[in-house]
Amino acid sequence: MTNEKKLIATRDAYGKTLALLGKENPNIVVLDADLAASTKTILFKNAFPERFFDMGIAEQDMISTAAGFAACGKIAFASTFAVFGSGRTWDQIRMSCAYTRLNVKVVVTHGGITTGEDGASHQANEDIAIMRAIPNMTVVVPSDAVETEKVIRAAADFHGPMYIRLSRLATPVINDNEKYKFKLGKGIVLKEGKDVTIFACGIMVGSALEAAEKLAEENIFAEVINLHTIKPIDKKLIIESSSKTKAVVTVEEHSILGGLGGAVAEILVENNPVPMQRVGVKDTFGESGKPHELLVKYGLMPSNIISAVKSVISRKK
Amino acid sequence: MICRANSGHPGGSLSATDIITVLYFHKMKHNPKEANWPDRDRFVMSKGHAAPVLYAALAEASYFPKEYLKTLRQIGSSLQGHIDMLSLPGIEMSTGSLGQGLSAANGMALAGRLDKKNYRVYCLMGDGETQEGQIWEAAMTSGHYKLDNLTAIVDCNGYQIDGKVDDIKSINPLSHKFEAFKWHVIKCDGHCVKSIIEAFEAAERIKGKPTVILADTVKGRGVSFMEENPLDFHGKAPSPEEKEIALQQLCKIVFDDK
Numbered sequence: 001m002t003n004e005k006k007l008i009a010t011r012d013a014y015g016k017t018l019a020l021l022g023k024e025n026p027n028i029v030v031l032d033a034d035l036a037a038s039t040k041t042i043l044f045k046n047a048f049p050e051r052f053f054d055m056g057i058a059e060q061d062m063i064s065t066a067a068g069f070a071a072c073g074k075i076a077f078a079s080t081f082a083v084f085g086s087g088r089t090w091d092q093i094r095m096s097c098a099y100t101r102l103n104v105k106v107v108v109t110h111g112g113i114t115t116g117e118d119g120a121s122h123q124a125n126e127d128i129a130i131m132r133a134i135p136n137m138t139v140v141v142p143s144d145a146v147e148t149e150k151v152i153r154a155a156a157d158f159h160g161p162m163y164i165r166l167s168r169l170a171t172p173v174i175n176d177n178e179k180y181k182f183k184l185g186k187g188i189v190l191k192e193g194k195d196v197t198i199f200a201c202g203i204m205v206g207s208a209l210e211a212a213e214k215l216a217e218e219n220i221f222a223e224v225i226n227l228h229t230i231k232p233i234d235k236k237l238i239i240e241s242s243s244k245t246k247a248v249v250t251v252e253e254h255s256i257l258g259g260l261g262g263a264v265a266e267i268l269v270e271n272n273p274v275p276m277q278r279v280g281v282k283d284t285f286g287e288s289g290k291p292h293e294l295l296v297k298y299g300l301m302p303s304n305i306i307s308a309v310k311s312v313i314s315r316k317k
Numbered sequence: 318m319i320c321r322a323n324s325g326h327p328g329g330s331l332s333a334t335d336i337i338t339v340l341y342f343h344k345m346k347h348n349p350k351e352a353n354w355p356d357r358d359r360f361v362m363s364k365g366h367a368a369p370v371l372y373a374a375l376a377e378a379s380y381f382p383k384e385y386l387k388t389l390r391q392i393g394s395s396l397q398g399h400i401d402m403l404s405l406p407g408i409e410m411s412t413g414s415l416g417q418g419l420s421a422a423n424g425m426a427l428a429g430r431l432d433k434k435n436y437r438v439y440c441l442m443g444d445g446e447t448q449e450g451q452i453w454e455a456a457m458t459s460g461h462y463k464l465d466n467l468t469a470i471v472d473c474n475g476y477q478i479d480g481k482v483d484d485i486k487s488i489n490p491l492s493h494k495f496e497a498f499k500w501h502v503i504k505c506d507g508h509c510v511k512s513i514i515e516a517f518e519a520a521e522r523i524k525g526k527p528t529v530i531l532a533d534t535v536k537g538r539g540v541s542f543m544e545e546n547p548l549d550f551h552g553k554a555p556s557p558e559e560k561e562i563a564l565q566q567l568c569k570i571v572f573d574d575k
Contacts, residue, residue, distance in 0.1 A: 067424060092417055
């Protein structure tokens with residue numbers, strides 16, 4: 001059960017992996033905007049101070065500077081909180097990184113509502129939507145610490161701009177480090193089922209698995225798929241699984257507008273329209289509170305996933 | 318080029334022409350035969366709307382055939398309305414959304430320092446462009462990191478789309494602002510080749526801080542009706558008749574290239 005699993009924040013896995021990568025690849029530079037202790041880039045800073053650049057509280061400058069590094073052949077990782085690293089820097093990412101296809105990895109932490117006590121100003125619930133709208137962008141939302149490590153390593157090997165969204169909250173490790181294999185753009189079937197497909201990303205993958213276990217007790221067999229890559233989305237897998245189960249629920253710690261739910265809906269409506277429901281933050285801002293309290297209040301609990309599953313199954317023809 | 322496209326930015330291209338000419342044909346180490354030569358000097362045109370003058374310089378330097386110039390702003394052309402680094406050789410950064418070039422130039426200068434390379438980085442901004450907040454974030458970065466391998470140039474033509482820079486939102490005195498951000502400031506006549514060369518050479522001698530050259534320029538330089546009416550020719554193409562007059566006047570100043 002989830003509560004027996006080890007809890008690690010994906011941002012911690014990021015910092016550790018970055019420090020390891022720094023040793024393996026001298027071409028990596030890291031930029032941060034005065035949040036190194038929070039984003040965990042401080043682990044890279046401590047190991048490779050000459051390749052770490054604190055840009056101060058100037059996120060736009062950070063992103064375009066990262067593009068300048070990348071134009072000179074560097075692999076530039078630029079980190080801040082998700083809300084600043086997507087919204088405030090959207091034009092810089094679009095213009096200096098994506099239009100140019102430069103090797104900039106925007107790795108943000110504090111994605112979603114579990115940012116918690118800092119409140120609405122710091123809770124990015126729109127970032128996936130605005131990042132995936134940019135041409136040439138790759139958008140990845142890792143589900144746990146194990147996946148984060150693999151994603152960060154894959155990012156260093158992949159040439160081009162990427163947006164990687166991590167979390168502040170320590171969440172259960174759900175992937176097996178020995179067996180786990182990451183392939184960009186390829187979803188992972190974590191649990192096979194026949195009655196409904198639950199597509200999830202980020203820290204909600206664990207909740208989706210928990211919901212599926214409870215549903216199985218009621219003889220509802222859910223297929224759980226980790227769609228870590230929001231762009232390019234795994235169209236083939238979405239069509240295959242939904243053709244089998246004929247009902248879909250998406251789960252994300254993000255607005256129901258334009259994120260994972262939006263991406264899956266776009267595929268389904270044009271290829272395989274089946275009953276679908278999105279679990280996510282409704283079209284609203286968050287507020288201060290403990291992460292768990294916010295997950296309850298904003299409808300992101302396994303119980304919300306279970307309700308959505310029952311609803312889509314009832315709509316099957 | 319702009320006349321044929323029937324759109325584009327002649328005024329701000331002409332104000333920067335002498336500066337670009339000195340950079341590409343006198344000052345910068347670069348090799349059109351090997352556009353990605355790692356030790357080349359880098360030039361970032363932050364005022365991306367002045368694309369035509371950069372395209373003209375790159376074509377003159379043989380980065381691509383001059384024939385291409387006829388395709389400016391046409392569908393399928395590699396000469397995009399604003400600068401696209403992926404569509405042509407010799408372009409270091411895509412620009413057009415103002416305010417981002419100086420940050421990119423800082424990244425290039427920091428990378429050069431990290432790699433112990435001797436190349437210099439040049440960045441040309443418009444004076445109106447310095448109203449963008451990111452310019453000052455970047456200026457703070459250049460000053461903080463003491464980027465003496467960076468020379469910025471502000472093309473001070475005094476105009477922006479809606480009017481005189483001083484009337485719209487004054488950015489002056491620019492020299493005091495840059496000095497406050499730990500820059501060395503040089504002023505030059507942006508249409509006097511000797512003055513521009515001296516400014517670039519002086520900038521190279523400054524150690525421990527970045528240098529900005531505030532180049533006094535005239536929007537639409539060299540074309541009487543553009544100089545007289547700079548607001549009309551910020552983002553408007555000359556008519557075919559106007560183009561003929563403009564080319565005659567420019568040829569009289571520079572050389573007979575027709």
